[in-house]
Amino acid sequence: MPVDFMYPEYEIARNDSRCIRCRVCERQCANEVHSYEESGNFMLSDESKCVNCHRCVSLCPTRALKIVKSDHCFKENANWNQAAIKEIYKQSGSGGVLLSSMGNPERYPVYWDKMLINASQVTNPSIDPLREPMETKVFLGKKPERIERGPDGSLRNNLTPQLELAMPVMFSAMSYGSISYNAHESLARASRELGIFYNTGEGGLHEDFYQYGENTIVQVASGRFGVHREYLEAGAAIEIKMGQGAKPGIGGHLPGEKIVGDISKTRMIPEGSDAISPAPHHDIYSIEDLRQLVFSLKEATQYKKPVIVKVAAVHNIAAIASGIARSGADIIAIDGFRGGTGAAPTRIRDNVGIPIELALASVDARLRDEGIRNNVSLVAGGSIRNSADVVKAIALGADAVYIATGALLALGCHLCRSCQSGKCNWGIATQRPELVKRLNPDMGFRRLVNLLTAWNHEIKELMGGMGINSIEALKGNRLMLRGTGLNENELGILGISHAGE
Amino acid sequence: MKRVYVNEKWCLGCRLCEYNCAFANTGERNMALALRNLEISPRIRIEEGSDICFAVSCRHCEEPLCVKGCITGALSIEDGIIMVDEDKCVSCYTCILSCPYGAVSPSEHGAVQKCELCVKNRSGAPACVAGCPNGAIVYEER
Known part of the structure; x- marks a missing residue:
């Protein structure tokens, strides 16, 4: 075992009482995680190759599979978290730039979730889009x-x-x-x-x-x-x-x-x-x-x-x-x-x-x-x-x-x-x-x-x-938005008032 | 008449059709209970070559050689669907020999079995079609 071996991030949980050995998981995994052991009639999985894409889970006809986060852990550390430690191991092994795909998954604020939309009550009528024309062009x-x-x-x-x-x-x-x-x-x-x-x-x-x-x-x-x-x-x-x-x-x-x-x-x-x-x-x-x-x-x-x-x-x-x-x-x-x-x-x-x-x-x-x-x-x-x-x-x-x-x-x-x-x-x-x-x-x-x-x-x-x-009529209509949990600066940049204002 | 058609362009060879077929014909309610520790014998089968694969099941021919060859009248055409009467079948397997698609096979109960478009089982409509994840098997009028 190499010294920089890292325990896989995910584990494949197979409910053996449901598995019918149809081997769809094996055929559908391009990462070759699953395999069938003929002699003992059981399925094996190599979770180190799993990327958690859920292809096998989605296609399993008896819902025998799920992917779970491994509970294998490093000693808790709020500064050196698991990802930070693993990335050091990875780079000291490879000498390369770390690559990732899709959008930034880190914990930065999502401002969409801190803005709320207005609705009409009493003094101005709301409109029922099923009864009246509504333009989204x-x-x-x-x-x-x-x-x-x-x-x-x-x-x-x-x-x-x-x-x-x-x-x-x-x-x-x-x-x-x-x-x-x-x-x-x-x-x-x-x-x-x-x-x-x-x-x-x-x-x-x-x-x-x-x-x-x-x-x-x-x-x-x-x-x-x-x-x-x-x-x-x-x-x-x-x-x-x-x-x-x-x-x-x-x-x-x-x-x-x-x-x-x-x-x-x-x-x-x-x-x-x-x-x-x-x-x-x-x-x-x-x-x-x-x-x-x-x-x-x-x-x-x-x-x-x-x-x-x-x-x-x-x-x-x-x-x-x-x-x-x-x-x-x-x-x-x-x-x-x-x-x-x-x-x-x-x-x-x-x-x-x-x-x-x-x-x-x-x-x-x-x-x-x-x-x-x-x-x-x-x-x-x-x-x-x-x-x-x-x-x-x-x-x-x-x-x-x-x-x-x-x-x-x-x-x-x-x-x-x-x-x-x-x-x-x-x-x-x-x-x-x-x-x-x-x-x-x-x-x-x-x-x-x-x-x-x-x-x-x-x-x-x-x-x-x-x-x-x-x-x-909605375009740039910031009066229709209110912020929650935002500071003065953030509200100022967004050009919106705080909820309740 | 509506028939099951397969488009090999979209067939992934995942074999879910085989398992859905086998399950539909067990009459059981739960696939895990029905098919665990069972060597399935489906009525639709995936044919695989180098980089091509497709499912094959009964074509429900208009002039079926299996029906013509059947010595006991166990095979018959009902509303365009070729059906097996298990009680009449004597397992001579003439139909298996004569089917050009290999779509008839011996069943576990001694008689022969073939795709009957799931009209006799609990599925009611072709289970292979319903379970195909990529739309490669369709049930339609052409």
Whole structure:
């Protein structure tokens, strides 16, 4: 036994009186945790390989399995907790950077959970969305500053290109490569059905999905993978990715093993070569440089498509957003520090960036103070978990939100946070054909449609309760929010009063 | 007529269909009680090759060779479903030999068994379809 052996984090509890030895667990585990011992007719499990993804638990027909947290423990220490100790062992063994996936799981405050939504009582009527019309349609893009008229007095259409969303939610960027073909197909088909948009991420657009172009946002990131004229023209909008909430300030790295077949073709790089996205865009070192790229992309697409600039929520986000709003971009997407990723250095994911709630509130306030809020629409992302979060984000000033972790959960993800292994048992974050086929897009797209249809109902219910019948009337309406357990500073940044005030 | 169809593109080879089939035909209420320590003999079976797998069960042919070959009239077509009358079956296995899909097999009670679309058991509708986790087995009109 090596000296740095660590007792596994989970144990597999098999109720042997229920196990029928069907071996479904064994067949379904890509981590090869389960095995069958023919001679004694019993199942074995090697919990050291278990990532707690629940694939075996979900498929066990007799519910004989569950995964439990190991009660094996270190001597209690509030400072050197178990994770801190294990990470030291891991790094002193490997000499490498710790890698993690999905969003920051640490105990930072979740401001969504410290804000409460208003409702009408007595003095203003609430609205029943089942009986009265309720509008959740949103247009994203620059809004004209004034009405212009022609010489004969007729209205002149001075509206720049807009994105029309049936509800204020979109699927945020996840590249083909980081997620599977079937996951992309599910997102694309769901977007079309729902009248919203999904985002290609920086891996290019598979040729099979050009047909969903009207519901696609194509991304241009620092690696410029898969970017060419038809790609830019295929989408309804173009997003320049400057940063990502899970790993602000650093680039991306899709290992060569994942650059196979169609992924290599779509990304336009040789098979087996690592896809390394630089930390900065090497042609952008100022707002002026960003402006050049915004207008290059607009020029390339005949000014027919809005351009989004996506940034991670960091300390000076309000000033950064102010610059972006003057760069010619039509939409700013801000990604909070809880946003997901297919792989990021643990230290960066867990320690860099700021909460989306604070970033969103300060950006919206800054843009309004400077009189440039109409230059851009704001999209907030980075752990929007339910329809109440959506409503709170809109009340804080967002025009729409981006969701991705929620969408992956709908597709089967169990947040085991092992995407970087490439062995996703749910067929999402993997390129192994036998695993990819586990996500049937006919079922996946339906689940995504169900999820957002349900959210849209809930958004309408919450709006109706407030006596609001249009999402426009909720936008930036911070009077509809109250804080609980927040200090003066936090309330000031969020621009809301404390509950009871 | 509605039939069970399999799309190998989505079949994972997990074999849950085999276990759901076996369970449905035991008549028991609890799968663990019904199938523990039992070597199952399902009426649907997964065929596996290198990187392909799919489930095979009775196709309920319009001109079934098994029914034609049956020497006692134990096999018959009822509303398009090929049924076995266990009392008439003499276990000559002509049907097993003649079925091109290998969908008929000897049963534990001496007679032959085959998929009867779960119309005779407590499931009422094909249990393999209901239990397939990836929508690879469907019961539909084509």
